[in-house]
Amino acid sequence: MHLLLPSLLLAATAHATPLAQRSQNSIKWTPCKIANASVPLECGTLTVPLDYTDKTGNATLQIQMQRAPAKQKTKNSKSILLNFGGPGADGVEDMAYFAKRMQAATGGGHHLINVVPRGTGKTLPFSCYPNDILRAASSQAIAGNSSNVALGFAWEKSGFFAADCHAAQNETGNLIGTAFVVRDMMQIVDALGEDGMLRFWGVSYGTLLGSTAVAMFPDKVDKVILDGVVNPFEYYENKETELLSDTDNVMKGFVKGCISNPKACPMGKNQTAAQLEESIYQLFQKLKSDPIGIPAPGTPGGGILVDYSLISAAIFRQLYTPFTWQNTAKCIAALMTGSNTNPNLQFCIPGMGGDSSSSGSNAKRSEAAARQDQESQYGIKCSDVRVHINNLTEMMPVFEGRHKKSRFFGDYADTVVARCAQWTLPAKERYMGDFNVTSKNPVLVIGNTHDPVTPLVSAKNVTETFKGSVLLQHDSYGHDSLMQASLCTAKAIRSYFVNGTMPQKGTKCDVKVPLLSGEDGWDEVLKELGSS
Numbered sequence: 001m002h003l004l005l006p007s008l009l010l011a012a013t014a015h016a017t018p019l020a021q022r023s024q025n026s027i028k029w030t031p032c033k034i035a036n037a038s039v040p041l042e043c044g045t046l047t048v049p050l051d052y053t054d055k056t057g058n059a060t061l062q063i064q065m066q067r068a069p070a071k072q073k074t075k076n077s078k079s080i081l082l083n084f085g086g087p088g089a090d091g092v093e094d095m096a097y098f099a100k101r102m103q104a105a106t107g108g109g110h111h112l113i114n115v116v117p118r119g120t121g122k123t124l125p126f127s128c129y130p131n132d133i134l135r136a137a138s139s140q141a142i143a144g145n146s147s148n149v150a151l152g153f154a155w156e157k158s159g160f161f162a163a164d165c166h167a168a169q170n171e172t173g174n175l176i177g178t179a180f181v182v183r184d185m186m187q188i189v190d191a192l193g194e195d196g197m198l199r200f201w202g203v204s205y206g207t208l209l210g211s212t213a214v215a216m217f218p219d220k221v222d223k224v225i226l227d228g229v230v231n232p233f234e235y236y237e238n239k240e241t242e243l244l245s246d247t248d249n250v251m252k253g254f255v256k257g258c259i260s261n262p263k264a265c266p267m268g269k270n271q272t273a274a275q276l277e278e279s280i281y282q283l284f285q286k287l288k289s290d291p292i293g294i295p296a297p298g299t300p301g302g303g304i305l306v307d308y309s310l311i312s313a314a315i316f317r318q319l320y321t322p323f324t325w326q327n328t329a330k331c332i333a334a335l336m337t338g339s340n341t342n343p344n345l346q347f348c349i350p351g352m353g354g355d356s357s358s359s360g361s362n363a364k365r366s367e368a369a370a371r372q373d374q375e376s377q378y379g380i381k382c383s384d385v386r387v388h389i390n391n392l393t394e395m396m397p398v399f400e401g402r403h404k405k406s407r408f409f410g411d412y413a414d415t416v417v418a419r420c421a422q423w424t425l426p427a428k429e430r431y432m433g434d435f436n437v438t439s440k441n442p443v444l445v446i447g448n449t450h451d452p453v454t455p456l457v458s459a460k461n462v463t464e465t466f467k468g469s470v471l472l473q474h475d476s477y478g479h480d481s482l483m484q485a486s487l488c489t490a491k492a493i494r495s496y497f498v499n500g501t502m503p504q505k506g507t508k509c510d511v512k513v514p515l516l517s518g519e520d521g522w523d524e525v526l527k528e529l530g531s532s
Helices: 005-009 092-106 132-139 150-169 178-191 205-216 232-237 247-260 273-289 308-318 322-337 343-347 367-384 392-405 414-421 456-465 487-499 522-530
Strands: 030-032 041-049 060-068 079-083 111-115 198-204 221-229 292-295 303-306 444-450 470-477 508-510
Touching: 030 041, 041 092, 041 178, 060 092, 060 178, 079 092, 079 178, 079 205, 092 111, 092 487, 092 522, 111 178, 132 150, 150 367, 150 392, 150 414, 178 198, 178 205, 178 367, 198 205, 205 221, 205 232, 221 456, 221 487, 232 367, 247 273, 247 322, 247 444, 247 470, 273 308, 273 322, 303 308, 308 322, 322 343, 367 414, 392 414, 444 456, 444 487, 456 470, 470 487, 487 508, 487 522
Parallel strands: 079 111, 079 198, 198 221, 221 444, 444 470, 470 508
Antiparallel strands: 041 060, 060 111, 292 303
């Protein structure tokens, strides 16, 4: 049974309408240094139309890119475009970190290109505030269940945020939506001078970008991987409830890892998994009325308030990366002491220690850059929304649906929903079609068994809607297949990109990485791939 039928009532063509003329530029690649790059990288730019809906205008935009050249370059070497998620991230640090792994998984005979999307990095950056003081005053997210007045407070504050962004970005803020990024990608495909066909590997939001590209240009699809799949119907409607379907099961996995590895997680001793899970839940509830204050004289507000909203967001993000769960255990154990001097509190607070990165990159962004990334997230995501709503009552079914999906984290991102509902800078082009298309070549969909934010059910739904596509189940915890390595998954990706072979339907690839081991399994998989 197809689970997304209501959204399919949208009547619109799946194929993209030609808009502005294609770019005739070529891309010049030059060596460039990017911190912590796992392989040598090159940088390039391409000039594209600024506004694809303006057929007579001549304004342009430079798209920034980074490329990992093919290790075994031949006359048949082609390029694979990448997107590491977001929206709102430029992908540069992720490219530096993951390029070696992705080269191995794709066979080494392809060029890998990270495209910096509009609204991020130096490509038409989206910022709502002129300085960090104003940014900090507006950036505090409030979980909807943190008090009985929190949701209404967050809703009204979200209206202020939307107005601030409109005032700051009213000239170009409607030029950064997903549809325009897809068109930028197709311009890049043309400029590469290969065969005019799209090869793409997108993770997280990258799957939304990839799904939209397949829907808009099905005849241009050579090989597309959607890895850690966003439900595109819910995304474009700002009704994302399905994304939290498996979140609490990932928390159960963390608890299971604690119990099975008490050396890495001492709080797992002498109790059952159910008891530990309930203790963590009650800790979260306690932080609503009894937060932990960490004095920091001279900083805005005078310190850091470790409360329910902060911790639910921080722990949720750490669920993305199972190889950091030892630090998650240290954070939770420190919180349980109630002390504001416990050194392991550093693992709770993004930017103060540990690794709460959603991508797994070893490079750390500055807090200011991270905050600006959040504004880019809203600039892209909220401009994509098809219908904006200014009434909290009308949006309550969405909030309630999210809260029911996860007792731990259902309310942590209520601010995202609220801001996008009240957004006043809709993208000049929003994809309004459905995804019932037959692409020239089939799409490979990869879904983790236990993913905190892009659950397996979303991967199944997208597989159903793209005719001929196949779902590969990556039997791991965490967000997308890069977080825990599987030789089986890597070989399937290589077979697909090298010779177009799809895995058998029902394929389930195991992951041999113990929970809370601090490992992601990639060292061993890279060795195996090197010998195969």
